[in-house]
Amino acid sequence: xxxxxxxxxxxxxxxxxxxxxxxxxxxxxxxxxxxxxxxxxxxxxxxxxxxxxxxxxxxxxxxxxxxxxxxxxxxxxxxxxxxxxxxxxxxxxxxxxxxxxxxxxxxxxxxxxxxxxxxxxxxxxxxxxxxxxxxxxxxxxxxxxxxxxxxxxxxxxxxxxxxxxxxxxxxxxxxxxxxxxxxxxxxxxxxxxxxxxxxxxxxxxxxxxxxxxxxxxxxxxxxxxxxxxxxxxxxxxxxxxxxxxxxxxxxxxxxxxxxxxxxxxxxxxxxxxxxxxxxxxxxxxxxxxxxxxxxxxxxxxxxxxxxxxxxxxxxxxxxxxxxxxxxx
Amino acid sequence: xxxxxxxxxxxxxxxxxxxxxxxxxxxxxxxxxxxxxxxxxxxxxxxxxxxxxxxxxxxxxxxxxxxxxxxxxxxxxxxxxxxxxxxxxxxxxxxxxxxxxxxxxxxxxxxxxxxxxxxxxxxxxxxxxxxxxxxxxxxxxxxxxxxxxxxxxxxxxxxxxxxxxxxxxxxxxxxxxxxxxxxxxxxxxxxxxxxxxxxxxxxxxxxxxxxxxxxxxxxxxxxxxxxxxxxxxxxxxxxxxxxxxxxxxxxxxxxxxxxxxxxxxxxxxxxxxxxxxxxxxxxxxxxxxxxxxxxxxxxxxxxxxxxxxxxxxxxxxxxxxxxxx
Numbered sequence: 001x002x003x004x005x006x007x008x009x010x011x012x013x014x015x016x017x018x019x020x021x022x023x024x025x026x027x028x029x030x031x032x033x034x035x036x037x038x039x040x041x042x043x044x045x046x047x048x049x050x051x052x053x054x055x056x057x058x059x060x061x062x063x064x065x066x067x068x069x070x071x072x073x074x075x076x077x078x079x080x081x082x083x084x085x086x087x088x089x090x091x092x093x094x095x096x097x098x099x100x101x102x103x104x105x106x107x108x109x110x111x112x113x114x115x116x117x118x119x120x121x122x123x124x125x126x127x128x129x130x131x132x133x134x135x136x137x138x139x140x141x142x143x144x145x146x147x148x149x150x151x152x153x154x155x156x157x158x159x160x161x162x163x164x165x166x167x168x169x170x171x172x173x174x175x176x177x178x179x180x181x182x183x184x185x186x187x188x189x190x191x192x193x194x195x196x197x198x199x200x201x202x203x204x205x206x207x208x209x210x211x212x213x214x215x216x217x218x219x220x221x222x223x224x225x226x227x228x229x230x231x232x233x234x235x236x237x238x239x240x241x242x243x244x245x246x247x248x249x250x251x252x253x254x255x256x257x258x259x260x261x262x263x264x265x266x267x268x269x270x271x272x273x274x275x276x277x278x279x280x281x282x283x284x285x286x287x288x289x290x291x292x293x294x295x296x297x298x299x300x301x302x303x304x305x306x307x308x309x310x311x312x313x314x315x316x317x318x319x320x321x322x323x324x325x326x327x328x
Numbered sequence: 329x330x331x332x333x334x335x336x337x338x339x340x341x342x343x344x345x346x347x348x349x350x351x352x353x354x355x356x357x358x359x360x361x362x363x364x365x366x367x368x369x370x371x372x373x374x375x376x377x378x379x380x381x382x383x384x385x386x387x388x389x390x391x392x393x394x395x396x397x398x399x400x401x402x403x404x405x406x407x408x409x410x411x412x413x414x415x416x417x418x419x420x421x422x423x424x425x426x427x428x429x430x431x432x433x434x435x436x437x438x439x440x441x442x443x444x445x446x447x448x449x450x451x452x453x454x455x456x457x458x459x460x461x462x463x464x465x466x467x468x469x470x471x472x473x474x475x476x477x478x479x480x481x482x483x484x485x486x487x488x489x490x491x492x493x494x495x496x497x498x499x500x501x502x503x504x505x506x507x508x509x510x511x512x513x514x515x516x517x518x519x520x521x522x523x524x525x526x527x528x529x530x531x532x533x534x535x536x537x538x539x540x541x542x543x544x545x546x547x548x549x550x551x552x553x554x555x556x557x558x559x560x561x562x563x564x565x566x567x568x569x570x571x572x573x574x575x576x577x578x579x580x581x582x583x584x585x586x587x588x589x590x591x592x593x594x595x596x597x598x599x600x601x602x603x604x605x606x607x608x609x610x611x612x613x614x615x616x617x618x619x620x621x622x623x624x625x626x627x628x629x630x631x632x633x634x635x636x637x638x639x640x641x642x643x644x645x646x647x648x649x650x651x652x653x
Contacts, residue, residue, distance in 0.1 A: 047519035048519055155608075212520075258588060258591055268524050
């Protein structure tokens with residue numbers, strides 16, 4: 001396994017008062033564990049505030065967890081110093097949602113793509129150019145892009161530049177945080193196909209974060225559903241229709257399906273997700289769960305394996321049918 | 329079917345480098361009373377500009393160069409919204425035709441309570457006192473299912489979640505009981521489960537208030553769920569229009585077909601490559617010759633590059649702008 005997160009908890013302190021005392025915590029992640037197998041894609045879904053981006057940033061060692069452990073390629077990197085971490089950083093790169101703000105507008109595409117090679121002191125000037133042209137070709141950009149600036153490209157093209165930058169060091173793992181959500185539908189499909197093509201060609205492993213279940217299911221082998229800093233369900237994407245967690249059901253039911261004849265029972269959750277500053281007791285989902293009972297307020301449900309490769313964090317899982325068997 | 333709004337040959341232009349380019353080009357469509365018409369397209373296709381033109385809110389340097397928008401709400405002979413005096417237009421805006429926007433945070437004033445803002449809208453258009461305006465504001469907040477409306481009327485926008493703010497925006501739009509609601513990507517900026525709540529609310533209100541709605545969206549899933557009829561736009565032009573079932577089951581324009589196929593299915597078999605439309609949406613100043621979709625179209629033939637194809641009626645309320653039909 002290439003990436004392993006073990007029991008990650010992250011609390012962000014909230015400063016307040018005259019002396020900037022810590023007055024509370026944002027419980028961004030609570031005891032989250034996940035593994036990403038080499039060459040596979042794991043999809044992470046959940047709504048804003050569920051902790052998916054925090055988890056990505058911890059996995060990238062951009063921020064430190066409050067507790068827990070991150071293993072990359074068999075090495076514990078949780079507490080490695082920046083100096084020791086640097087050679088390893090080549091192995092994991094990130095793609096961001098907004099290609100507009102993640103590319104330096106004053107640098108040409110050539111400069112943007114050469115920078116990682118310089119930072120990691122790889123090869124020299126001539127070699128750099130060759131490598132840049134090689135990667136530009138891989139992501140479907142013409143060599144003419146080399147001398148252009150990011151603003152001269154459309155949204156989809158810019159995301160290709162973002163992908164090219166992540167690929168410059170031939171990483172093993174790519175963490176993609178909502179890489180297609182800002183793109184138009186017709187362009188979104190191009191980028192998804194490109195990511196899949198690159199995965200085959202370069203033996204990449206993806207941790208793919210998104211809120212669109214259709215996209216996540218398409219690209220991932222395994223789907224992890226998060227809510228308010230915890231994992232609710234982990235399921236093979238082939239089996240998504242067998243999802244058992246009531247929150248996964250709500251997410252599935254909320255996906256607008258492009259078929260006007262489709263009649264389905266909608267599961268509409270009431271209210272908003274609670275604040276992660278003061279998460280509900282017991283199961284964090286109980287305040288919006290249609291199945292909730294007294295016990296859900298008292299006990300935190302463990303993420304139990306109900307079938308091979310299918311884990312659910314729900315105390316009442318025996319009473320909840322798979323999504324496909326809910327009445328239409 | 330009674331026509332409520334009839335747009336004829338609308339042309340809206342924006343100057344780029346001293347030349348005028350059409351963001352909306354020769355667009356004609358209508359909205360019937362009590363129906364929900366979806367306007368679908370990608371960024372830059374002119375769907376939002378179309379909506380803004382109906383309210384005459386296109387910001388300079390953009391301008392409405394041509395066209396009519398006949399509104400039949402007040403009289404059987406109708407009035408042309410694009411020719412009304414600014415004073416008369418103010419009576420229409422918000423009162424007869426109301427609009428909700430994608431981003432509820434930026435459309436609400438952060439220094440006034442939501443109650444103040446709804447009451448302002450009511451008192452602007454209707455001769456009622458403060459107490460009555462407040463009652464109506466509470467009533468309309470209840471209508472959009474805001475719990476504890478009597479108390480929440482005193483909240484400031486930042487005290488509310490994104491979903492609640494969008495409800496307030498809808499409440500404000502409904503406060504004067506408009507004939508037509510224009511909703512521009514009303515659920516796009518919201519989380520999935522909140523999006524489902526807002527769509528459900530809009531669907532309920534359409535039935536309850538017998539509203540006529542123009543729903544602007546890029547999401548064909550939303551269209552399938554909410555709309556009666558759909559118009560697909562590309563690069564400022566209507567490329568296809570049809571009743572909703574017809575559009576999804578017999579799409580004709582290669583662009584519509586492409587958009588539908590590019591959506592990954594939620595449950596069907598997977599593992600196949602996604603269908604994608606090659607290239608990107610052209611920008612206004614670099615539109616291809618002839619059919620504007622010709623440089624991306626899988627069914628392109630020689631004639632596509634010579635002139636813009638005409639809209640052709642193909643039966644069952646369906647129109648297509650493509651040389652292949």
